[in-house]
Structures are given as structure tokens and as C-alpha cells.
Amino acid sequence: MRTKGPQITEPMSARVEFKFSTGGNTRRSRSLRGTEWDNHGMNTDPAGTDDPLSEAQIQELRLEIDRLDAEILDAIVRRSEISKRIGRTRMQSGGTKLVHTRELKVYERFSSLGQEGQTLAGMLLRLGRGRLG
Numbered sequence: 001m002r003t004k005g006p007q008i009t010e011p012m013s014a015r016v017e018f019k020f021s022t023g024g025n026t027r028r029s030r031s032l033r034g035t036e037w038d039n040h041g042m043n044t045d046p047a048g049t050d051d052p053l054s055e056a057q058i059q060e061l062r063l064e065i066d067r068l069d070a071e072i073l074d075a076i077v078r079r080s081e082i083s084k085r086i087g088r089t090r091m092q093s094g095g096t097k098l099v100h101t102r103e104l105k106v107y108e109r110f111s112s113l114g115q116e117g118q119t120l121a122g123m124l125l126r127l128g129r130g131r132l133g
């Protein structure tokens with residue numbers, strides 16, 4: 001049904017839905033809490049592909065991201081220190097600055113992440129070189 005402006009449809013739950021004249025799809029109402037869409041846990045996407053998360057779930061997931069970032073940062077610092085130690089030892093004993101075969105392995109390890117993985121591998125190697133170059 002085409003309508004001129006927003007039209008209140010029969011409330012299917014405690015929620016009031018609006019229909020707009022633009023195409024007829026029932027849109028989710030805006031949450032009063034913020035800018036997130038709030039569909040009260042119902043999947044109202046016509047394609048059925050959305051994964052609605054509550055504010056509480058988003059907060060929980062963000063905490064997990066924060067924890068993971070801290071772990072990743074710790075691991076990067078540890079990796080860099082180890083890499084510098086190996087590099088210093090190698091150079092003091094007259095070895096080469098870099099070990100090409102080992103570097104290729106690092107790039108290979110991150111290849112499942114595509115181009116970004118290669119960039120990441122390169123950054124890790126550079127961090128481990130420190131003042132070596």
C-alpha cells in the first residue's frame with residue numbers, strides 16, 4: 001500500500017512501527033537511546049541477514065576487543081624485544097642484518113589475511129629490527 005507520509009501500522013508487539021511511502025518495506029523504528037537501530041530483538045530485515053546486537057551486547061563485545069588489543073600489544077612488544085635480541089647477537093658474531101628465509105616464513109604465516117596480512121608481517125619485522133634498520 002502506498003501512503004503519503006508515515007503511517008502507524010497495527011502494533012504487532014509493544015512496539016509501534018511506521019510504514020513509509022518509499023517502497024513499502026516496514027522500517028525499524030529509531031531507538032530512543034541513541035543512533036543505533038533498535039528492533040527489539042526481532043529480525044525485521046526483509047533479507048533476513050541482519051544480526052541485531054543490543055547495547056549491552058555491544059558493550060560486552062567492546063570489552064573483549066579492548067582485552068584482545070591489550071594482548072596483541074603485549075605480544076607485539078614481546079616479539080619485538082626477542083627479535084632485537086636475536087638480531088644483536090647475530091650481528092655481534094659477524095652475521096647478517098637480516099635472515100631472508102625467516103622473513104619469508106613470517107610473510108607466509110600471515111598470508112591468510114591477504115594484503116593486509118602482508119602489511120602487518122612487514123610492520124612486525126620492522127618493529128623487531130629496531131635501530132638495525
Ligand SMILES: O=C(O)C(=O)C[C@]1(C(=O)O)C=C[C@@H](O)C=C1
Pocket residue numbers: 083086087097098099100102103106124125128129
Ligand atoms: O629469526 C631471526 O633470525 C630473527 O632475527 C627474527 C626476525 C623476525 O622478527 O622474525 C627478524 C629479522 C630477520 O630478518 C628475520 C626474522
